[in-house]
Amino acid sequence: MSELENQETAAFNFQQKAERYLSEGKLDQVYANCSKALKISPNSGEIYKILGRQKMG
DSSP states (O other): OOHHHHHHHHHHHHHHHHHHHHHHTOHHHHHHHHHHHHHHOTTOHHHHHHHHHHHHO
């Protein structure tokens, strides 16, 4: 697996964790995981959507 694939996998895993924490109402964990994901993939619209849902929730 290439370094890029490893980074994409890591960003996806942080995104998945953020979505799970959002459903559980753990907003600090949502923000923490989204922040980690954005450090890897700063242009990910999906991660910004999760942050937006966090703010609305």
